[in-house]
Amino acid sequence: MGSYIQALALSIIGVFLLWFGYTLFFRNIVPGPGVRRRRRSGKVSSGVPGAPRTCPVCSALLAKGERVKSTAYPSMGGKDRLMYISGCTYCLEGDRVRSCPVCGAILKAGDILVAHMYDKPGRSHVHVIGCSQCKKVGKK
Ligand SMILES: [Zn+2]
Ligand SMILES: [Zn+2]
Incomplete structure (x- = not known):
């Protein structure tokens, strides 16, 4: 027992x-x-403006799969297409300052960058020509 x-x-x-x-x-x-749960702000490094995978609005260096929110319009017979760029996830969430690379103005919520997109074989080239403040266009 x-x-x-x-x-x-x-x-x-x-x-x-x-x-x-x-x-x-x-x-x-x-x-x-x-x-x-890591805080995302401060973790993003800045890239060279105009370089691939760099947000043209806040120059954040984007990882693979992170995309810049933009609207491209159909070509009007020319080689380039009009493009409106809103920004990437970081600057749209308010983590980073959004500014125009042409006039240097700080973009408000709803302001966009105006760019021309040139479709090239392989990869397309995007050329920013201004923002909704210096080009007087964009969403209302
Ligand atoms: Zn951005
Ligand atoms: Zn501008």
Whole structure:
């Protein structure tokens, strides 16, 4: 009878140790909520304006898959297309200052950059000609 209780106690301790070991193990491989939630502002480095993968509005260096929000209009018979650029995720969320590379004005919410897009084989070239403040165009 005594040995039966002893065995039961030992198996309970064994199960407890196993559970404890699992908790430790999973804590090591699953990052806690504090590790996962990084602040994005300040993490973005600035690229050279006009370079590929650089936002023309705030010059943030964009990672793969991060796109600049823009609207391109159909070509009016010429080689270039009119393009309105709103900005990337960082400056549209207000993390970075949006400014016009042509006149230097700080863009307000709703202001856009006006650009010409030249479709070339391989990759297209975007040339910013101004913003809704210095070109007097854009959404109302
Ligand atoms: Zn941007
Ligand atoms: Zn401008």
